[in-house]
Amino acid sequence: FYTDWAWTSYVIFSISQTLMLVVGATYYLTFTGVPGTATYYCLIMTVYTWVAKGAWFALGYPYDFIVTPVWLPSGMLLDLVYWATKKNKHSLILFGGVLVGMSLPLFNMVNLITVADPLETAFKYPRPTLPPYMTPIEPQVGKFYNSPVALGAGAGAVLSVTMAALGCKLNTWTYRWMAA
16 A cells, blocks of 8 residues: 555655645744744754654554654755845745745655565565455556656645745734734
């Protein structure tokens, strides 16, 4: 099952992680106004990932205990944009959002290397034969445009601009709530 849907799940996870990163990082970055805050946020999220993966590993889930810190380079790019554009929020939203959206799926490809080999896993964790109605159907993969990095980066670049705007907007909502 994993082998059949590896690219699909990779794209979904790339997009969801991109959106999580960009909302939180832009929120904290614009809240403090200090370049470097986005990288710090990404470091915290990486440590959370290590803890979560440690729990999966302890439960016997066949996943190698390595986490590539894929969030960090994207957070650094966000900080760099904020610093280079002299703390311009609109540039942060547009340029930072696009850079994070396009970079994280690229770095995330390294994570696929850390997934245990499905054949090795199948021999290590044998399971009974599936009944016919549960047998997975091979997905029909597009003949030409089936690059998961390109798909994740394209979708991430579009969506993360919106999410960066949301991260900035959360600050104004926070201030209004504090002022009330």
